[in-house]
Amino acid sequence: MIRSLQLLLVLTPVLVTAAENDLESKVTALLKERCLECHGGEKTKGGFDLATREGLLKGGADGVAVVAGQGEKSRLLQMLRHEVEPAMPEKGENLSESEIALVAEWIQRGAPFSKPLIAGKTPPKDRGVVTEADRQHWAFQPMKQVSGKSVDEFVLAAQKARGLTHAPAAEARVLVRRAFFGLVGLPPSPEEMTRWIERIEKERTAGLAELVEHLLARPQHGERWARHWLDVARYADSNGMEGDHDRPHAHQFRDFVIRALNDDMPYDQFVRWQLAGDEIAPDEPAAIAATGFIVAGISENLEVPMEEEKLRLRANELDDMVSTTGQALLGLTLACARCHDHKYDPLPTRDYYRLTRVFNGGDRADAPLATRAEIAQYDAAMSKWQPQRDDAVKARDAWLNEARAPLLETVLGPKVARLPISDEEKQSLLKQPLSENAKKLAARFRKELRTSDKAYVELLKPKQRRRWKELDDRVSELEGQKPRELPQGFVFADFGPEPRETWFFERGDFLARKEKMDLGFLSVLQRGKSAEDYWQSARTNAQREGSTQQRRALADWMTDLDHGAGVLLARVMVNRVWQHHFGEGLVRTVSDFGTRGEPPTHPELLEWLVGEFIRSGWSVKRLHRLIMTSACYQQATGTPQPGDLDNRWLTRRRPLRIESEILRDAMLSAAGTLNPKMHGPSVKAPIPIEAMQARNVKDPYPKDAQDTPETRRRSVYLFHKRVVQNPLMLAFDAPDSQQSCGRRMNTVVAPQALALLNDPFVRQRAKELAARVQETAGDDAKAQVRLAFHLCLQRAPSAEEEKDALAFLAAPNSSADALTSFCQTLFGLNEFIYID
C-alpha cells in the first residue's frame, strides 16, 4: 500500500494546496539561486540537470539523487548536509538548516514542479535508449547507392559549386616521388626516377597506372601501410606500465598485417580475423596471429595478492580492448560510455558492458601458430621424444655418478680446500658426502663446488671413457631429434566454451556491480538482428571447441552490411586510406564518426568510394588505384586559392611530412645501407642511455645495442618498448602506443632540429651517404653535389643551389668531414621531409 502510494507520488503531480504551492515556489527559488547555474543552467556538472522534474529525478553520473516521497533518504539531502561527497553547493555559503528542511519536506511531498526552472527547457534525453532519431546521424545510416565514375567528378562538382578549380597537374618528377613515398615509404633510386619519369611523360594516365601497379606489388608496400594500421592497433613489443615486460612474439601480429596488406586480403576478412581468427579459421596460423590486435594494448603482470588491484587492472584491460575496437574499426569513442551513457552519441553504457562480455571470455595468451593437426603431431612427437631423452640423460648421469666416486676427492679436493670452513667440515664433505652435514655444505657452496662432467671424464680409464662416450652420444643423438618447436604468437584466446559472468559497473566503478550483462553489440548499429542471433549462428557454425564463439558473433556483426556495423566499418577505413594520401580525411576527425566528429566534406564521394570498396570485395589496393589515378591526386602544390585556404575542397596538393619511421627509412635508403630483410622478431636498435628513464623495467632495453646491419632494417621492424621510447621517433611525433592513434600529431619543435643535428644515427647515415657519393662521384665536388641531391631529393640541384653547396664544401672546415656535414644538411631540408 505504502509503496503504491509512493509510486503514485512519483508518477502524478500531487494535488496542490496553497501551502504546498508556497513550498514549491520557495524551494524552486532556492534551486534556481543556488544549484541551477551548475546543474542545468550554464553547465550540467556531474550530468545532473535539475531544470526539469524529470531531470531531477533521473539523477546524474553518480546515480539517483532524489527519490520523490523520500525526503530524508534522498542523497541530495546528504550532500546538502555535507554528509557525503561531493558536498553541495560547491560555491558560496552552505544552505541553512531551515533551507535544508524545506528541501526535505518538498521531496517528501513528491518534489512538485509546476514548470521547468528554465522556461521552455525540455527533460534531458534518456541516452540509455537508442531511438530511430539517433540512427539518422549520417554515419549510422545504411549505405546509399551513389552512381559515379571517378573521384574527380565529385571533387570537381564541389569545387565548381564554390567557384574553385584544380591546381595544375604536378610534373612527372613530383608525381613519381609522391607515389613512391605514398605507397612504399621509400625514395625511388635515381635509375627508377629516370625510368618512371620517361614512362609518365610519354603516356601520363597509363604510365601512372603502371607505376601504381608496380608499387602495390612491391613487398615494401605492406611494410609502409602496416605502420598506419599498427598506429590504430596501438601495437608495441612490450607490456607497458612498471615492469614493461617484453612480448617476444608480438611481432607475429605485425607480420600478419604486412602480409595481409601485400596480399590485398579483403578488409572484412582482415577485421574478422583480428577479432576472431582463432574461432573462424582455427587451422590458419595467420588468423590466430591476427588476434594479436585485441591484445596489443598495455597490460601488466601484477604479481601481488591484492584483489582490488587485480580487478582494477582487468577492468582497464577490458576497457582498452572495447574502446580500441570501437575507435579503430568504427571510429566511435566508446570509452566515453564506460562511466555514463555517451554524452553526445547514442552509445549507452549498457552497450559498452554488453560488448565487454565478448572479451571477458578470454585473455592474452602465447599460443602456437600452427594447424591443429600440426599441434597434435607436435604434442605426440614430444610425448614420445621427451621420455626417451630423459631416460638417456638419466642413464648417462647415473653411470657417471658411480664411475666417478673414486675420483671425487681428486677433483673436489682443491676446491674444498679453498672453502671458508673448518678442516673437520672439509673432511666430512670429502669422506662422508652423503651425511646430512655434508649435504648442507654442498648446497651452501654449490657455486664454488660446481664441476663439469668433463673434469671427471678426463680422469676415467680408457674403457670407462668409451662407455661414457656411448651414453653421451646417445643423449646428443636424441637432442638432435627433438621435434621442431612450433612458432609462437601473442594472441587472444578464450578461457573455454563458457562465457564469463560480466557486470554492468555503476559509474565505471569495478567494485559497484549493478547487474549481469548478456552479450550485446552497439544498438545503434543493429537492424533486425540481435546479438543472440549472431551468437546462435556462430555457435552452430563453430569451427573449433573450447571457445565461446562470442568474438565470432562480434566479427559477423561488425562486417554485416545489412543488419550490422559493416557500412560504418567500410566508411571509416575508406576515410583512413584517403587521409594517408592527402593528409586529411574526407571526415577530418578520422577516429570520431560520432555526432561530435566533423561531417564528411564530400559525403557523396565518401559513399561512392565505400560502394566501390565493397563491390571490389573490400580491396584496399583498389582504393589506392582509384585515388592515385585521379586528377585530384595528381595536382601540384602551389598558392592556396582564396576561398580554400585550408584545402578542404582539395584545390591543390599540400606538402605532406613523412612520419618518423619513414624519415629514418629514407635516411637509410639514401645512405645505401638499408637492410631490406622482411619479417621476424623485432630489432633492438641503439637508444641513447639518457632516454632510458624508466626504473624497474623487467626486461631492460639493452644499453649496449650496436648500429649493425640487423638494426638498419626498416623502422616497422624496430622493437617498440613502451616505456623506453626511441628519442628520434618520439621527437617526430611517433605515437606512444598507449591508445589507438588514427591521426598523428604533426608538431614542429626545436627538439626535432636537435635530433637531426646531433643524433648519432643521423650523423652515421650522413657519413655513409658521403662515402657512397665519394665512391661513385669521385673527388669532383660538382659531381658529388649532384649525386647527393639525386639520392636525397630525387632531383638535380639548380645552378644557385649548386653554387651554395660548392661554397659550403670549399669553406675551411674544422676536423669534421665537409661532405658528411653537407649530406647531413640535406637530411635536414624541408624538401627531404615534406613530399610535394
Add this chain to the structure above:
Amino acid sequence: MLTTRRELLQRAGCGFGSLALADLLRAESPLSAKTPPHPAKARAIIWLFMEGAPSAVDIFDPKSELTKRDGQKFDIDVFNGNPGPLMKSPFSFKRYGKSGAWMCEHYTNVAKHIDDFAFIKSCYSESNDHVPALYQINTGIPRPGFPSAGSWITYGLGTENQSLPGYVVLGNTQGVKGGNLNWSSGFLPTTFQGTLFRPSGAPVIHLTRPQGVSREDQRAQLDLMAKLNQRHLDARPGEAELLGRMQSFELAYRMQAEATDLVDFSSESKATLEMYGVNQEETRSFGTKCLLARRLIERGVRFVQVFSDGEWDAHSNLAGNHRDHCRATDGPIDALLTDLKRTGLIDHTLVIWGGEFGRMPVSQGNGGRDHNPNGFGMFMTGAGIKGGTSLGELDEIGFKAAVDRVSVHDLHATMLHLLGIDHEELTYFHNSRSYRLTDVAGKVLRKILA
C-alpha cells in the same frame, strides 16, 4: 577555453582555419608566454617530487593514537599481503615556529620554513600500485597516455624563455618508475611534453654535437640549410609549417648554448654551492637539482619537477630509508627556499613537496610500511600560499583521509588557480570531448590560499 583547439592547431602549424596568409606567417610559437586569464599569484611551479611515497605520519603528521596502539592487530588489506600490526613512528617529533606545526627529527632544516608552509594532510588517490599512482598524481588519471600537469600548464600559459623548454624534469638518478610517460603531453601536442634535464654533462638529449663537429661547422650547416629552405619555401607560399620548421633549427642552435650555460655553476658563489650541499656526497645529487631548479625558474621556465633519487618506498626498515631520504633532501630544500626568498623568486613561485601516495599505519616485513593511497600528505609554500596553515586530517591512526578529503584533481585545480587559470576553463578537444587536467572534478583548496 583559454586556447581553442583551432587556434592551437594553427599556432602549431597543423591546420589553417580561415586565417589570412599574413597572419599565418606571423604565427607565434605555441610556447610563447600568454597572459593568464585570471589574476595569478604564481608564475612558476617547482614540484619537489618524493618518488616512492613518503609516509606523512613519520615526517610531519605524527599520530599519538598510532603510538598508543603500537603492536595491535588491525584488519586491513595491503598491496603486498601479510600486513603486520600497527606500527608507531620510529622518529621523534618537535613543534616548530609560531604555527607550532610538527616535524620529525630528520627534517630540522626544512622545519626552519614551517611557518610558510600549508600542510595538506588528507590527500587520497586510487591505485595501490606505484605506476598507476604516479600517472594519476602527474596527469589526474591512473593510466598512461594522458597529459601531465606540466604539459597542461605550458599549453595554457606558454613559457617566458623561448630558448629553454617550458617544462623541465630533473629526474631520479636511478630512473623513474613508469618512465617518461610521467611527463608526457598525452594527447596534447608534443610541444608541451616535459624535457628531461640531466644535472651534469649535456643536460638534454641530442645536445652534444657529433664528434669533430664544431659550433662553427654547425653554423655553416644551418646557413646552407636556411638558403636552400628559403628557396623551397618561396615556391610554396602559404605553408607556414615550412617556415616554422626553419625557425626551429635556429631555436635549436640557441638552445644548445642556453642549456649548456644553465648547468655551468661557475657564476654561483662558493657560499651558494655550499648551502645547496653540491659538494657533499649525501646531498650532491638533490642539491644540484634544487640549484638547477632555481636557475631554471630564474630564466623564466614555467614548470620544474624535481625528482628525489632512489625511492621512499620503505617496505622494510622505514627508519633507515626515510632517515636517508630526509638527509639527502633536508639541506637542499632549505637552501632552495632560502635562495628563493633571498632572490624574491618565492613571490611568484609555488613550491610543492609530496609523493605519489602514502604509507600504511601497519608494519610490513622488518619495520617497513606498505603502499597507501587512502590517505597521504603534502605541503605547499610560496606564491599565493597561506603559511602556517593545515588542511584536512587523516583518521587517528593515519590510515585514511578523514576530514576535508583532498583528491588529486583538487591539488591540480589549486595549482592552476594559483597560476591564474580556472581548471574548468583549460580544455582540449580530443576524441569528441573536451578534456581537462581535472577531468570532471576538482575544487580549489581555498583554505590554504593567502
